[in-house]
Every structure is written in structure tokens, then in C-alpha cells.
Amino acid sequence: MKSKILVFLQFFIIFLMLLPFGSHTLYLYPGLFITAVGMIVGFLAIGAHKRGNFNIRPDIKESCELVTHSIYAYVRHPMYLSVLLMMLGITVIYFSYYELVLYLLLVITLLVKLTYEEHLWQCHSEVYEAYKKRTKRLIPFLF
Template sequence: MVKKNIVDSYFLVGIQFSAIIFLLVIIPSFKWNIWGIVFLLLSGLLLLWAVFSMRQSKLRVMPEPDSEAHLIVSGPYQYIRHPMYTSVLLYAIGMLCFSFTWWRLMVLIILFFVLQLKIRKEEKYWKAKDANYKNYILNTKRMLPFLW
């Protein structure tokens, strides 16, 4: 069994939500453009698809799976292991397209690394929780279908 470090998890989730709020609220000059709209639409659709697919399990923002959670391998989870994290990054890229600043880019980069830390923690827990997870890793990509 993997030892849970809840303090680290709360820290990572806190940074994740702070970055999302920063990207949403701190907008020096907002300009609509097609790329921003495309990324936000992709983000929203992927998020809805992932949440709908997870209805059979326990939805959590923490990297530690709930004790009653079970592995979901349908919907977007049949292609990528972390569609919700992918959705967050698509949202962040969309917001950056609407209003580019170096600060916002830095927040996006920090968000990317925080999500990678959460993914590593989450995958470690799932490997210990479900023997099928190792096979699942072999058949899916982490965040981008067919690529990564």
C-alpha cells in the first residue's frame, strides 16, 4: 500500500485551483479569437465527457483515489488516463490565447508541472489499488491520445 501524504496533495490542489482562478480573473486585455474559443470548447467537451464517464465512480480533485473508486476505462478514459487534467490544460491554453502575458504563460507552465506531479502521485496510488492499472497504462496515453 502507498503511504498517503495528504499535505502534499492539498498543496498541489491549492496551486492548481489558484492557477485556474488567476487565468480566469486576471485578464489585462481580453480579445476574442478563434484559437481561444477552440481550446475552451475542447476543454469543456472533454470535461463533460470525462465527468459523465466517471458517474460510476467517485469524482475527486485529490490525487488519492477514494477507497470505493474503481478504474474507469470507457469514454475518454479508453484513450487517455487523465482527461480532466488535459481539460484543465486546454482551458489554460485557451485563456492564454485570449490574453497573452508572460505572467499568464508562467502560470500555465506552473500549472502543467503541478498536474504532472498530481498524475505521478495518482498513478502510484492506482498501481497499488488495482492490479489492472499496469495493463491500462500499456493501452492508453497519459494526456494526449496516440502521442503522450
């Protein structure tokens, strides 16, 4: 149930951020660049998975495999990074306090979601602890 609530919150916040309440700013091109980088990170993350291994919910599938190569060798949650980068780009393009507050809510939601997912992985896989020691959570080489 917790997984479904977190996924709902994530997509609801994204939906609210995409509603056309503001007009674009002078920062259209930097925002588009940040969004494009986020899309590339997302494609790399999806490409690293075997078919059927990817899950939008933080729940661990019965027959899943821990992915530790490609972009996952640097960051444990590249899909969350991808979402955050894409929505940061949207926030830059349509900057307002409304967008900024929603972006901060999205960051909090995804941090809760990834913490929950990491807890589940620690219970599911003994290899995860070693993987945690050699990678960063969300931002390569930093966090």
C-alpha cells in the same frame, strides 16, 4: 497532505490566470475554440464516471472503480487534459508573459499531480498496469 497542496496549487494558479490583468487579443476565437474543446473533454470525463466515483484530489477513494471506457480508453487523465486545454484557451485569449508563466506552472503542477495519482493507482489496483500499457497519460496517441 500532498493531495491537498497539489489541488490548492492547481486552483490558485487558475485563479491567478483568470484575474483580468490583460485585454483580449486578436486570438479571441481560437482561444474560445480551445476552451470549448477542453470543456467537452471535461464533460466526457465526468460523464464516464458512476455517481460518487469522481474525486478532485488524486487520492484513491475506498470504493472507487477504475474507469477505462469512453474517453478513458484513450487517455488516463482526461480531466487534467480538460483543465490544460481550457486554460490554454485563456492563455491564447489574454496572451502575456504573465499568462504564459502561469500556464507553465499549471502544466508542471498537473504533471506532478498525475504522476502522484498514477503511483497511488499502481499500489491500489493490479489492473492499472495493463491499463497504462494500452492508453496514453495525457494526450491521446502521443503522451
